[in-house]
Amino acid sequence: MTGDLVKILDGNTFVVSDAQGDIEASLTDPTGLFSFDTRFLSRWVLTVNGQRLNALSVDDLQYFETRFFLVPGTGTVYVDAKLSVIRQRAVGGGFREQLTILNHDEKPVELTVRVEAGSDFADLFEVKDALEKKGMYSARVEDGQLLLGYERETFGRATIISASTPAELDANGLTFTLQIEPHGAWATELQVVTAALLGSGGWRRAGDVARLRPRPSMERSLHRWLAEAPRVESDSDSLRATYRRSLVDLAALRFSPPIAGGRSLPAAGLPWFMTMFGRDSIFTSLQALPFTPELAATTLHMLGLWQGTRVDDFRDEDPGRILHEMRYGEMTAFEERPHSPYYGCADATSLYVVLLDEYERWTGDRKLVRELESEARAALNWIDEYADLKGNGYVWCQRRNEETGLENQCWKDSWDSISYRDGKLPGFPRATCELQGYAYDAKVRGARLARLVWKDDELAKKLEREAADLKRRFNRDYWVEDGEYFALALDSEGKQVDPLTSNNGHLLWSGIVDQSKAKSIAAHLVGPRLFSGWGVRTLAEGEGRYNPIGYHTGTVWPFDNSFIAWGLRRYGFKEEAAQIASGNLEAAGFFDGRLPEAFGGYGREVTKYPVQYPTACSPQAWSTGTPLLLLRTMLGLEPLGDHLVVDPALPSSIGVLALLDIPGRWGRIDAFGRGRIGMERTDMRKGRRARTRAA
Amino acid sequence: MGDATAEFFDELARRGREPLLEKATGTLRFDLVDGKRIERWRVAIEKGDVTVSRKNAAADCVVRTEKSVFESLARGELQMLTAFLRGLMRLEGEGELLVLFQRVFPGPPTSRDKRRVAGSARRKR
Numbered sequence: 173m174t175g176d177l178v179k180i181l182d183g184n185t186f187v188v189s190d191a192q193g194d195i196e197a198s199l200t201d202p203t204g205l206f207s208f209d210t211r212f213l214s215r216w217v218l219t220v221n222g223q224r225l226n227a228l229s230v231d232d233l234q235y236f237e238t239r240f241f242l243v244p245g246t247g248t249v250y251v252d253a254k255l256s257v258i259r260q261r262a263v264g265g266g267f268r269e270q271l272t273i274l275n276h277d278e279k280p281v282e283l284t285v286r287v288e289a290g291s292d293f294a295d296l297f298e299v300k301d302a303l304e305k306k307g308m309y310s311a312r313v314e315d316g317q318l319l320l321g322y323e324r325e326t327f328g329r330a331t332i333i334s335a336s337t338p339a340e341l342d343a344n345g346l347t348f349t350l351q352i353e354p355h356g357a358w359a360t361e362l363q364v365v366t367a368a369l370l371g372s373g374g375w376r377r378a379g380d381v382a383r384l385r386p387r388p389s390m391e392r393s394l395h396r397w398l399a400e401a402p403r404v405e406s407d408s409d410s411l412r413a414t415y416r417r418s419l420v421d422l423a424a425l426r427f428s429p430p431i432a433g434g435r436s437l438p439a440a441g442l443p444w445f446m447t448m449f450g451r452d453s454i455f456t457s458l459q460a461l462p463f464t465p466e467l468a469a470t471t472l473h474m475l476g477l478w479q480g481t482r483v484d485d486f487r488d489e490d491p492g493r494i495l496h497e498m499r500y501g502e503m504t505a506f507e508e509r510p511h512s513p514y515y516g517c518a519d520a521t522s523l524y525v526v527l528l529d530e531y532e533r534w535t536g537d538r539k540l541v542r543e544l545e546s547e548a549r550a551a552l553n554w555i556d557e558y559a560d561l562k563g564n565g566y567v568w569c570q571r572r573n574e575e576t577g578l579e580n581q582c583w584k585d586s587w588d589s590i591s592y593r594d595g596k597l598p599g600f601p602r603a604t605c606e607l608q609g610y611a612y613d614a615k616v617r618g619a620r621l622a623r624l625v626w627k628d629d630e631l632a633k634k635l636e637r638e639a640a641d642l643k644r645r646f647n648r649d650y651w652v653e654d655g656e657y658f659a660l661a662l663d664s665e666g667k668q669v670d671p672l673t674s675n676n677g678h679l680l681w682s683g684i685v686d687q688s689k690a691k692s693i694a695a696h697l698v699g700p701r702l703f704s705g706w707g708v709r710t711l712a713e714g715e716g717r718y719n720p721i722g723y724h725t726g727t728v729w730p731f732d733n734s735f736i737a738w739g740l741r742r743y744g745f746k747e748e749a750a751q752i753a754s755g756n757l758e759a760a761g762f763f764d765g766r767l768p769e770a771f772g773g774y775g776r777e778v779t780k781y782p783v784q785y786p787t788a789c790s791p792q793a794w795s796t797g798t799p800l801l802l803l804r805t806m807l808g809l810e811p812l813g814d815h816l817v818v819d820p821a822l823p824s825s826i827g828v829l830a831l832l833d834i835p836g837r838w839g840r841i842d843a844f845g846r847g848r849i850g851m852e853r854t855d856m857r858k859g860r861r862a863r864t865r866a867a
Numbered sequence: 868m869g870d871a872t873a874e875f876f877d878e879l880a881r882r883g884r885e886p887l888l889e890k891a892t893g894t895l896r897f898d899l900v901d902g903k904r905i906e907r908w909r910v911a912i913e914k915g916d917v918t919v920s921r922k923n924a925a926a927d928c929v930v931r932t933e934k935s936v937f938e939s940l941a942r943g944e945l946q947m948l949t950a951f952l953r954g955l956m957r958l959e960g961e962g963e964l965l966v967l968f969q970r971v972f973p974g975p976p977t978s979r980d981k982r983r984v985a986g987s988a989r990r991k992r
Contacts, residue, residue, distance in 0.1 A: 326954040369954045477966050481887055482974030483981075487946075489974065498948075505952035512948040546889060572978075 177203065181424055182236045182263045182390060184208060184500075185366070191227040193240040193259040193269075194218060199292065202299055205267060205331075205364060209501035211299065212266070212331040212366045215290035218259065220244050220273070220283055225257055235424035236390050237262040255281070264390060265377070266331070266365040273359075275352040285348040287362065291331050293322035295501035297509055307502075311343035318346065327505050328369025332377070336361040397423045401463050404803070405830040410761040411799075417765030418799045421791040422460060426467075448498040448513070450475055450520030451583060452794055454527050459734060459797030461534050462804050462834055468531045469540060475524060476547040480515050480554075485572040488516035488581075492554030494524045496578070510576050518559060518569040518581040521551045522610035526682075529617035532625070533811045536837030541625045552618050552635065555611050561601045565645060566662065567611050570601035582607060583732075584675075584710065588717060589724035590661055593671045595716025598663035605658050606675045608646050609682030615639035616683065647686045656692040658685075672701060672712035674729075677736025680743050687743075694745040697736055698752070705776025706759045707733040708752060713773075720773035727770040727785050730756050731794035734801035741805045746821035750849040753802040754823035760799060767795040807831060807843045814838055820845025872899065872934065875941035876908050879971065880919035887970040889915035893961060895968055896926035901934035910968070928964045932956035943973035 176191045185207040189195045197203045197214040205213035218225060225242035232238050242257040254277040260270040275281045292305070307324025318333040318341045337360040339346040352358045367375045397419070404415045453475065457468035480493035487510045488496075499511035510516075525548050532541050541548075561568035571577035580589055582604045590604060591597050619635040622628045650658045652670050658679055659668035676693045679685050685693060696702055701712035707728035711718050717725045733756050740749035759782040760767045769792045772783035806829065808819030814837055822829055826847040833840040879885065891912045899906040909926060911918045936955045939945035947969040950956050958965060 327952070328954055370951075370957050477963065481970040482943075482972075483978045484946075484974040485978040486975065500952055505949055507949055512946055512952070543890070546886065 178230055178232075178238055178240075180232075180236055180238050180261065180263045180267075185263055185265065185267075187213075187261065187263050187267055189216070191230055191240070192218070192225050192242060193227075193261065194224075197292070199294060200299065204291075204294075205366075206296065207266070207366045208368075209296045209499050209504070210329055210366075211294045211296070212291055212329065213289065213364060214292040214294070215288055216364075217288040218242075218257075218271075219286045219288075220255065220257060222284070222286075233260075234262075234391065234394065235420060236264060255283075266363070269362040269364070271360050271362060272357060273352060274357050275355060278354045280351055280353050280356075282351050283349075283358075285350065286345060287347075288345040289318060289320065289331075289333055290344065291320045291322070293329050293502075295503045297499070297501060297503045313341040313343070316341070318343070323369070324502065324506075326369070327502060328375070329502075330367040330369070330375055332363075332365045332367055334363045334365075336363075394420070394423050397464070400835075402834045403832040405828075405832065407827040408825070408829075410765070411757060411826060411829070414757060414760045414765035414799045415803070418796050419463075421766060421796040422456075422464070422467075422793070422800075425791060425793045425796060448474065448478075448495070450494045450496050451517055451523065454494075454520060454523045455731060455735070456793040456797040458523075458527055458530060459731075459794065459801040461530060462809055462831075462836070463800050465531065465535050465835060468527055469535075469537070472524070472528055472531065472540065472544060475520070476544050478513055479547050479550060484515075486510050487512065487514055488571055488573050488577050490515065490554060490558040492521065492550035492552075493558065494520040494551060496520060496581070508576070510573055514577070516571055516573065516578045516581050517585075518567055518604075518607050519583065519610050521554050521559070522567070522607070522614035524548070524551050525614040525618050525621075526610065529621055532621065534836045536814070538625050541621055545626050548618065548621065549631075552614060555614065556638075559607075559611070562603075562664075564666075565642060566603045567607040568601040568603045569607070580604075584724035586723045588722075589710075590669060591671065591715075591717045591725075592669050593715055598661065598669050601664055602661045602669070604661040604675065605646075605650050606678040606682070608642065608650070609679045609684040612639050612642050612646070612684040613682040615642070643684050643686075646684055647689065651689065656689075657696050658689075658693070671715040671717075672696060674702065674708045674710050674732050674736060677708060677732070677739045680739030681735050682739075683742060685743070690743040690745075694740055694743065694748050697740065698748045703752075703755075704728055704773050706755045706771070706782050708736050709773040718773075721783070721785060722773075723770070723785070726773040728759075728773055728782075729770045729795075730759070730767040730798040734798040734805070737802060737805040741808060741821075746808070746819075747849050749805050750821050750823045753806050754825055756798060757802060758825070765799075766791055767798050768792070769795055803829075803831060807845050809834070809843060811836065816841050816843070818843040818845075821849055822847040823849050871938045871941035872906070872908070875972075876910075876919050879910070879917055883917060885912075885915055885917050885971060887915075888912050888917060888967060891915070891964060891967040893928065893964045894924075894926040895928045895930065895964060896924070897937065898929065898931040899934040899937050900931065906934060912964075912968075926960065928958065928960040928962070928968075930956055930958055930965065940972055943975050947972065 177188050179188045187205045188203045195203050195213055195216040204211040223244045226245055228241040228243060230240050238261055240259040243253055244255055256274040258272040262268050307322055310321040312319050320331040322329050335346055339348050350358050365377050367377045370376050401419050404412055406412055453471045457471040460467050475494050478495050480489040481491055483490055493515045495513040495515050496517035497511050498513035503509040504511045528548055559567040561570055569581035578585055590602055615635040616639045619632040622632040652659050652668060655672060657672050657676050659670050660673045660675055661669040663669055677697050680693060697708055701714055702708050709726050709728055711725045719726045733752050737749040737752045762781050768784050770785040774783060806822050808821060810817045816836060816838055822845045824847040828846050830844045832842045892914055893912060895910045897908045907921055907923050909920050909922045932955060936950060
């Protein structure tokens with residue numbers, strides 16, 4: 173795979189092609205037209221008079237639309253520059269491709285234009301894991317359309333290809349025979365529509381399936397999205413560009429599940445995770461709350477709708493549990509994968525309550541909190557009744573689906589993410605530390621909502637009692653005395669899994685850390701073992717499994733860093749929070765404002781630039797949300813009753829920062845800050861008081 | 868083999884009020900194809916209050932599937948989303964209502980609620 177793949181997307185439909193606009197996918201290669209976790213085109217190759225084309229330039233017009241300028245011939249010297257070929261492609265229910273050929277010659281030209289088309293109908297899981305298909309393929313020409321099909325028992329998917337001008341169709345593509353006058357042009361529009369076989373009703377085209385109700389046109393929708401978001405004013409060009417990039421990418425990653433009435437929530441990331449994810453949707457909604465609070469409302473609504481109601485070992489479902497991941501492909505349909513939906517995560521259920529409370533604090537929307545009372549109660553109940561596998565008052569994880577379920581049901585979910593200092597892996601169940609923090613926060617926030625909105629004082633008292641008890645035990649059982657930080661997890665014997673990790677930052681965020689221990693945690697987070705200069709590593713240098721390009725064992729995750737910065741602010745460590753914000757935002761500058769899922773944990777002085785993790789997803793929702801949350805932490809935005817407190821602490825690399833028209837229960841408010849905090853950690857002056865005004 | 872479909876709907880009717888459907892208001896009709904026969908069940912929900920009938924009347928959400936498919940759903944052997952993705956059922960109308968309604972189907976008969984097992988060993992610290 174090369175770096176110059178071109179991606180356009182709309183919700184969970186996306187096209188990945190090369191710089192010529194062609195698709196030539198192999199089973200293991202994530203190029204093609206994908207929709208609902210199925211590849212609908214794996215071959216899409218344009219030739220003119222039998223010749224492949226050469227790209228002059230590619231214009232990304234919008235996240236859903238791109239334009240390729242091409243000339244016939246390959247190689248660096250253009251043999252025939254008398255023709256120009258323009259492919260303009262827009263995604264949506266499949267894609268449309270406007271194909272234009274210009275003749276620059278004084279003579280007419282006769283051309284044979286061919287578009288090769290084919291599909292392997294691979295499930296995204298098959299592409300990811302390189303698996304073989306079990307059904308039957310077909311290709312036929314019917315009513316002026318080429319219909320590529322795949323059927324396995326009652327499961328059917330199809331790609332329907334047609335053109336707006338006369339073409340010869342065959343099982344492998346379309347051929348146009350044409351003549352263009354001197355200085356003339358020829359154009360056609362190719363339509364690629366995805367379809368699914370549904371019951372005895374026959375084929376249903378995307379559009380019917382994807383959106384039961386029409387959405388406003390994509391362009392208008394993007395325009396409104398950008399217009400409604402707060403504005404950033406700053407002397408830092410890089411910061412303004414990063415903010416703009418984040419807003420556009422977040423719009424692109426909005427995803428309307430088939431049964432959401434046109435509402436959208438953040439999908440996790442391209443290309444593997446364009447679907448509904450519990451944890452990712454919640455974290456991204458939290459990051460985006462000061463900017464686009466409606467994402468949080470939809471996330472709460474949709475995840476509540478699919479909340480677990482029964483015990484199902486295959487899906488790791490329990491009553492009250494919030495889903496981990498939902499998929500729509502063939503392997504899910506045939507239960508070769510459990511994502512229908514899969515519930516195997518131990519954090520999203522607590523985080524659901526956290527998001528509900530944070531949403532109310534920003535928006536004052538008590539109606540939604542009342543509507544979701546039973547879901548929130550069920551979630552709180554799950555923590556005690558189902559997550560406490562050992563009956564000792566902690567949240568544990570152990571999958572019941574031993575074959576295809578997830579082993580580590582926390583955000584660091586790769587196989588070797590949880591290890592002792594010496595690199596050995598503990599057995600199951602495991603109780604990672606941040607799960608306890610989230611559960612604590614869920615109880616504290618649940619108590620606030622119980623008292624304020626549900627008018628249930630008994631529940632509030634019970635939750636507060638439990639939270640205090642959890643905090644007391646946690647600070648005793650997880651504290652690593654000789655390192656002065658919290659253990660990554662407890663193993664099944666109750667022993668500490670003891671390396672130094674970024675999880676400590678999430679503990680600050682959740683508030684479970686005793687005040688007396690916070691200073692030492694903050695020092696670790698910006699200390700040399702964890703802080704690379706760009707950000708906080710997932711696992712500290714010096715630990716047994718530390719590897720600067722280990723997925724969860726040494727890389728820097730921007731999303732992780734944004735919550736660490738929030739945690740540091742929560743405990744008053746403004747300087748440290750600004751240091752982390754500064755490193756991550758400077759890293760974003762190297763990625764054109766688009767932070768990847770993860771980058772290498774190499775020290776900044778070693779590589780001079782952040783090294784992208786090899787197979788990282790990009791754009792990815794919670795990386796996209798990172799600059800947003802960092803803006804919040806730098807400005808020290810915190811709702812207090814009907815007011816927004818602004819307490820800026822900016823790194824000196826940013827001179828001035830204004831965030832204008834921040835939406836919330838106060839209407840719209842502006843926040844201002846000036847850069848004061850030097851990154852050499854010598855000059856720590858108090859940030860200037862912010863001015864605020866109601867709009 | 869008994870009629871799991873009839874048991875499922877009878878049980879639903881007997882409960883009358885279903886907390887899992889508190890958010891639901893609307894009507895669903897299940898058209899179950901059994902050879903040449905079509906067995907119809909209509910469920911009217913008013914904020915969790917459930918009425919079941921066999922009326923062939925209009926509904927906000929109409930699901931059409933084989934009787935055998937619904938039998939599997941009612942026994943917890945098949946799950947709604949996989950049935951839908953596999954093309955085993957057709958849906959017309961309000962999808963969200965069906966997402967809410969799928970809450971009341973049972974889990975797989977082989978999965979046991981281990982909560983009470985854990986609960987008995989609770990809090991020994």
